[in-house]
Structures are given as structure tokens and as C-alpha cells.
Amino acid sequence: xxxxxxxxxxxxxxxxxxxxxxxxxxxxxxxxxxxxxxxxxxxxxxxxxxxxxxxxxxxxxxxxxxxxxxxxxxxxxxxxxxxxxxxxxxxxxxxxxxxxxxxxxxxxxxxxxxxxxxxxxxxxxxxxxxxxxxxxxxxxxxxxxxxxxxxxxxxxxxxxxxxxxxxxxxxxxxxxxxxxxxxxxxxxxxxxxxxxxxxxxxxxxxxxxxxxxxxxxxxxxxxxxxxxxxxxxxxxxxxxxxxxxxxxxxxxxxxxxxxxxxxxxxxxxxxxxxxxxxxxxxxxxxxxxxxxxxxxxxxxxxxxxxxxxxxxxxxxxxxxxxxxxxxxxxxxxxxxxxxxxxxxxxxxxxxxxxxxxxxxxxxxxxxxxxxxxxxxxxxxxxxxxxxxxxxxxxxxxxxxxxxxxxxxxxxxxxxxxxxxxxxxxxxxxxxxxxxxxxxxxxxxxxxxxxxxxxxxxxxxxxxxxxxxxxxxxxxxxxxxxxxxxxxxxxxxxxxxxxxxxxxxxxxxxxxxxxxxxxxxxxxxxxxxxxxxxxxxxxxxxxxxxxxxxxxxxxxxxxxxxxxxxxxxxxxxxxxxxxxxxxxxxxxxxxxxxxxxxxxxxxxxxxxxxxxxxxxxxxxxxxxxxxxxxxxxxxxxxxxxxxxxxxxxxxxxxxxxxxxxxxxxxxxxxxxxxxxxxxxxxxx
Ligand code: NOJ
Ligand code: CA
Numbered sequence: 001x002x003x004x005x006x007x008x009x010x011x012x013x014x015x016x017x018x019x020x021x022x023x024x025x026x027x028x029x030x031x032x033x034x035x036x037x038x039x040x041x042x043x044x045x046x047x048x049x050x051x052x053x054x055x056x057x058x059x060x061x062x063x064x065x066x067x068x069x070x071x072x073x074x075x076x077x078x079x080x081x082x083x084x085x086x087x088x089x090x091x092x093x094x095x096x097x098x099x100x101x102x103x104x105x106x107x108x109x110x111x112x113x114x115x116x117x118x119x120x121x122x123x124x125x126x127x128x129x130x131x132x133x134x135x136x137x138x139x140x141x142x143x144x145x146x147x148x149x150x151x152x153x154x155x156x157x158x159x160x161x162x163x164x165x166x167x168x169x170x171x172x173x174x175x176x177x178x179x180x181x182x183x184x185x186x187x188x189x190x191x192x193x194x195x196x197x198x199x200x201x202x203x204x205x206x207x208x209x210x211x212x213x214x215x216x217x218x219x220x221x222x223x224x225x226x227x228x229x230x231x232x233x234x235x236x237x238x239x240x241x242x243x244x245x246x247x248x249x250x251x252x253x254x255x256x257x258x259x260x261x262x263x264x265x266x267x268x269x270x271x272x273x274x275x276x277x278x279x280x281x282x283x284x285x286x287x288x289x290x291x292x293x294x295x296x297x298x299x300x301x302x303x304x305x306x307x308x309x310x311x312x313x314x315x316x317x318x319x320x321x322x323x324x325x326x327x328x329x330x331x332x333x334x335x336x337x338x339x340x341x342x343x344x345x346x347x348x349x350x351x352x353x354x355x356x357x358x359x360x361x362x363x364x365x366x367x368x369x370x371x372x373x374x375x376x377x378x379x380x381x382x383x384x385x386x387x388x389x390x391x392x393x394x395x396x397x398x399x400x401x402x403x404x405x406x407x408x409x410x411x412x413x414x415x416x417x418x419x420x421x422x423x424x425x426x427x428x429x430x431x432x433x434x435x436x437x438x439x440x441x442x443x444x445x446x447x448x449x450x451x452x453x454x455x456x457x458x459x460x461x462x463x464x465x466x467x468x469x470x471x472x473x474x475x476x477x478x479x480x481x482x483x484x485x486x487x488x489x490x491x492x493x494x495x496x497x498x499x500x501x502x503x504x505x506x507x508x509x510x511x512x513x514x515x516x517x518x519x520x521x522x523x524x525x526x527x528x529x530x531x532x533x534x535x536x537x538x539x540x541x542x543x544x545x546x547x548x549x550x551x552x553x554x555x556x557x558x559x560x561x562x563x564x565x566x567x568x569x570x571x572x573x574x575x576x577x578x579x580x581x582x583x584x585x586x587x588x589x590x591x592x593x594x595x596x597x598x599x600x601x602x603x604x605x606x607x608x609x610x611x612x613x614x615x616x617x618x619x620x621x622x623x624x625x626x627x628x629x630x631x632x633x634x635x636x637x638x639x640x641x642x643x644x645x646x647x648x649x650x651x652x653x654x655x656x657x658x659x660x661x662x663x664x665x666x667x668x669x670x671x672x673x674x675x676x677x678x679x680x681x682x683x
Pocket of ligand 2: 190
């Protein structure tokens with residue numbers, strides 16, 4: 001059976017399951033005109049519960065886990081422009097509770113089958129007096145957290161309206177430790193995370209916001225399904241109370257809306273171990289179903305690219321004697337990709353617009369005019385003959401109007417040339433069109449338009465300088481991956497010495513909780529001889545481990561092809577998959593270390609990545625994720641005894657062992673080090 005037919009059949013199977021679940025849900029559901037003013041709703045296994053109620057006619061919620069408070073009474077509502085706010089004077093008109101359970105399949109991902117199981121409470125509020133405007137709130141309680149969204153139903157006295165602020169609160173039980181990066185800064189979403197006490201953070205913070213509580217609980221506050229709204233940032237209002245701060249338009253309005261209208265979901269994930277935040281799929285579950293019917297053209301891939309050479313000043317994006325994107329150079333990369341099991345070649349700097357200060361003003365970019373020394377037909381024909389795909393590039397310099405004016409043609413141009421992947425970019429410290437925040441509703445609408453346009457042209461996206469990930473990949477599986485956060489490029493030129501060794505041990509517990517990241521690992525020439533003031537702050541073994549630790553369906557081998565020649569360690573990059581059947585987080589402490597094992601979706605092999613911060617450490621893991629009763633050949637790529645990220649990063653040892661699921665493995669990680677393992681099942 002071909003893959004598409006399998007999908008149709010599975011789709012049918014899941015539809016039957018969902019229908020049964022809905023019938024059951026209806027039978028057990030409660031629906032009432034309300035005489036109650038407070039409600040408790042628990043998760044399917046009873047672990048997590050949420051209380052909703054009115055106090056002095058304002059709406060509040062609180063959250064418990066195993067009877068202990070996780071979120072204190074926190075306010076819900078809106079400040080509106082011109083009309084009265086929707087924040088008090090409420091009465092409960094009706095409520096409704098349902099249950100839902102479904103297993104669905106990701107077309108690609110970090111795990112194939114995802115369980116979506118929750119209990120839901122819908123509360124219909126209305127103003128008691130005056131215009132009697134209505135506001136609904138939908139709460140979902142999962143075993144691993146809670147989520148809620150506001151719905152403004154269609155109504156006479158609320159049609160077009162402007163949200164000046166959302167006053168949703170997350171009132172924490174203590175002055176927890178928090179891992180955050182600041183919002184409202186010129187480099188958008190690309191700052192190092194810091195660990196502080198809540199009351200030590202002066203900035204407004206981006207989400208996902210990860211908190212460590214004293215009671216061995218880990219929380220992540222984020223949002224899901226950000227589609228036509230402003231991104232939510234958080235600031236400490238008073239005490240331990242975080243409040244939502246929506247990123248505004250340049251005119252100060254936060255959100256332009258028209259009823260019927262729904263906000264994104266506000267999410268609080270709750271875990272006993274930090275690794276359980278990673279294997280919580282709540283964010284995906286809260287997104288709408290796939291809208292791309294035929295997904296057979298959507299494929300994860302590994303790629304190389306004309307990219308690092310510009311970042312280390314070896315070649316240029318713009319024209320001149322060192323222009324990177326020449327037909328000849330691209331062919332060299334195509335040869336390398338085809339010889340090394342890498343499906344794609346990214347080409348940056350191929351089109352008109354790079355010869356001025358593009359990062360300040362991207363209006364010079366033209367997305368259908370190649371530079372004279374880049375022959376797109378010759379290059380794409382050559383790539384096709386070698387079984388390699390070109391990954392196109394649209395840097396916009398933040399000039400979104402210029403990009404949108406060309407968007408349809410630009411995507412059609414690439415589609416015509418058989419280019420099915422595009423990396424986009426929005427560098428501009430002054431924002432989009434020189435005035436709008438990337439995370440504003442303006443930005444959100446633009447990114448959505450790009451994803452939809454790309455889907456129509458059968459194009460997969462890798463977005464740099466993106467808005468944060470909120471699970472849109474479920475609805476548009478062509479939204480493959482994105483940057484957002486400091487990737488490898490900061491090691492090439494970062495004035496602060498690049499990413500410190502702890503950086504990659506923080507990302508899985510923070511940024512990556514939103515979704516995949518195009519971090520671009522795989523630098524082998526770690527000392528970067530071309531940029532003597534910079535180096536990559538990891539060992540070589542850690543570079544390999546990042547392919548497993550940092551999940552992305554598009555995964556770059558970022559170094560220059562010549563730096564991979566005669567390197568036995570490169571075999572791991574040749575073999576590591578980009579699409580997974582399952583993911584297990586074996587251990588981890590935020591900012592210290594993490595070990596992840598993933599099973600290949602297309603074979604029975606497992607891959608493991610383990611990384612450390614600047615501490616050397618020894619970790620022992622059980623191999624019980626392997627199938628019992630079978631032998632596996634483990635090829636281990638590890639830091640040798642003298643390895644150290646600073647002065648001995650290339651000291652790698654590759655060894656083979658036969659292992660079984662009842663064995664354990666001791667991982668020896670150097671300072672700034674790591675370990676990667678490929679377990680192949682033996683017959
Ligand atoms: C920033 C992106 O993150 C990087 O990958 C790209 O090379 C430059 N912009 C140029 O578009
Ligand atoms: Ca960037």
C-alpha cells in the first residue's frame with residue numbers, strides 16, 4: 001500500500017474513533033443553564049484540576065496538581081478600546097462539560113502517534129447589566145497541564161473591536177526560579193536564556209516560560225495556535241503574579257478583532273521531571289487539524305548549504321569576487337550532498353538585493369531575479385540529476401510589504417524550478433516594515449500568509465527570525481521548522497563569544513517546547529580559523545549529539561564540505577534520521593545536561609544524544625528503550641578522556657559494542673561535551 005493510501009485509511013480509522021469519542025462525550029457531558037458560580041474540572045487521570053469561578057463578578061481560575069495549588073486565583077478578561085472593558089460585571093449564563101480522547105498521527109515529527117485526552121469546561125459569560133455582551137471561556141484539563149482560550153461569540157453589541165490588553169494572569173504560588181529571554185529587544189527572539197528568581201527579572205519575558213518550583217514541579221507557560229492575534233509575553237505585575245502583555249501594533253492597539261473571534265490557547269504544562277515537559281504534546285493537541293490534504297510531498301530532510309561560508313566571511317551574499325552562490329559552487333555542494341546521504345542544498349545570496357544594507361532596509365530584494373553568475377535552471381537540473389533538492393532562500397530584511405507584493409510570483413518561481421523548500425528570513429532590528437514587532441498581530445498575520453501561500457505551491461518552510469512556535473505545524477505540516485533563539489550562527493560572529501556551553505542544555509526545556517528549531521549543528525572545524533576571535537563552545541562529539549537532542553525535521557550539516565572530508569565522525573551525520581517514531585527523554589536538568597533517545601521512523605534503529613554544559617559528568621542510562629530479546633550494534637561517538645570544549649574539542653573516540661535492552665550504558669561527557677550513539681538492530 002502506498003503512503004497516501006495508508007493515510008486515507010488511517011484518517012478514516014481516526015475519524016471513526018473521534019466520532020465514537022464524541023458520542024461518548026455527549027452522553028457523559030453536562031450542560032446546564034447556570035445556577036452555579038464556581039466549577040472544578042479534573043484531568044482524565046485526576047492528577048490535575050482547574051477551578052473556575054466569579055469573585056465580585058470578575059472571572060478567576062486556579063490550578064491544582066494532586067491537590068496542591070500550582071496557580072493561585074488568577075484573573076481573566078480584556079481591556080477594550082472605545083467601549084467598556086470586558087473584565088467584570090459578569091454572570092454565568094451556561095456551562096458545558098465534555099470529555100475527549102483520540103490518538104492521531106503526525107505526518108512527520110518527533111513521535112508518530114500522539115494521544116490527545118482531556119476534560120473540557122465551556123463557560124458562557126455575559127455582562128449582568130448594560131450591553132450584556134457575551135464572552136465564552138473554554139478550559140481543557142489534561143494529565144500534563146491545562147489550557148484555556150477566550151471566544152467572543154457573534155453578538156449585537158460587539159462586532160468589530162480592538163483589544164488594548166488581555167489581563168490574563170498566571171499567579172504563581174511562590175517566587176519561583178524562571179528560565180527566560182527578554183521580549184521587546186532589537187534581536188527579536190534571539191537572546192540567551194537566564195535563570196533568575198521571578199522577582200529578579202526586570203524584563204517582559206517571551207514564552208515558553210519555564211519555571212522551577214520548590215516542590216519539584218516544572219511549569220511551562222506558553223500559548224498554542226497563535227493564528228490571528230498578538231503574541232503573549234509576560235511580566236511580573238506584583239508579588240508572584242505574572243500578567244499577559246500582548247505585543248502591540250505600531251499604533252498601540254494590541255489586536256484588531258471582529259466577532260466571532262477566538263484567542264489562542266493559554267497553556268500551562270506541569271511536570272515532575274523537566275524532561276516530561278518535552279514529551280508533553282499539549283501544544284500540538286490544541287492546534288487545529290491538518291488543512292493540507294495530500295501530505296505526500298512534505299518530507300523531512302538533511303541539508304548542506306552555501307551559508308556558513310558567509311557567516312565566517314569566506315564568501316559573500318552580495319556580488320563580487322567572493323560571491324558564494326555561483327552555479328559552480330552550488331554544484332560542488334550538490335555533489336557533496338548526493339555523495340553523503342544529505343537530501344538538500346540551501347543557497348543563500350542567489351537573488352538581487354544583497355548589495356546594500358539589506359538588514360536595515362530589505363526593499364531592494366527581488367525574489368525572481370537571480371544574480372548573473374547563478375543559473376537557476378542549470379543548478380536545479382543538476383540537482384535533480386543527482387537526487388538532491390535545492391532549498392531556496394527568501395531574506396526579506398524585514399520589508400514585509402515588499403515581500404508580500406512579490407509573494408505569489410516568488411513561490412510560483414521556485415515551484416516552477418522544482419524547489420520545494422524555502423528558508424525565509426526577517427532580519428531587521430527596527431522590526432517589520434521598519435516599525436512593526438515580529439511578534440505583533442501584524443507579524444502573526446504575515447507569517448500565516450506565507451505558510452498558506454507556500455502550501456498552495458507545495459513548498460515547505462524553514463523560517464528564520466520567526467515568531468515563536470505554537471504548534472501550527474499540526475494545521476500546516478509544510479511549516480517545518482524555524483529559528484527563533486540563538487542558533488549556530490552566533491558562534492561564527494557573536495560579539496559576546498558565541499553561545500556558552502550551557503546554551504544547548506537549556507533550549508530543549510525552553511524554546512523547543514514550542515516546536516522544532518533549525519539550530520544548524522555539525523560544525524567540525526570548531527576553532528573557526530577564519531574568525532580567530534570566535535569558536536564553537538562544544539566538543540565535536542557534542543556537535544553530533546545535537547542532531548538527536550535538538551529536534552528539527554530539517555537538519556543542517558552546517559560546516560563547509562571540505563571540513564567533513566576524511567572525518568570518521570561524519571558517518572553519524574550521514575546516518576542520523578530526521579523523522580522519528582518515538583522520543584524518550586532519559587535524564588536532564590535544565591542548563592546542566594540532557595540525554596534523549598529517539599527511534600527512527602523508517603527502521604528499527606535508535607539514536608541517542610547526550611550533552612553537558614561546562615561541567616564534565618558521568619551519566620548512567622538504562623537501555624530499556626531497546627526492544628527486549630534483540631541484540632543491537634551500538635556505534636558510540638564520545639569525548640575521549642582529554643577532551644574539553646575550549647582547548648581540546650576534537651578529541652573524539654568512536655567505538656562499537658553489542659548491547660541489549662537489559663544493559664546500561666555509562667556516558668562520559670567532557671566539559672562542554674557530549675555523546676552520540678547509533679543502535680542498529682541485529683537480525
Ligand atoms: C539570519 C539567519 O538566521 C541566517 O541563517 C541567514 O544566513 C541570514 N539571516 C541571512 O539571511
Ligand atoms: Ca537569525
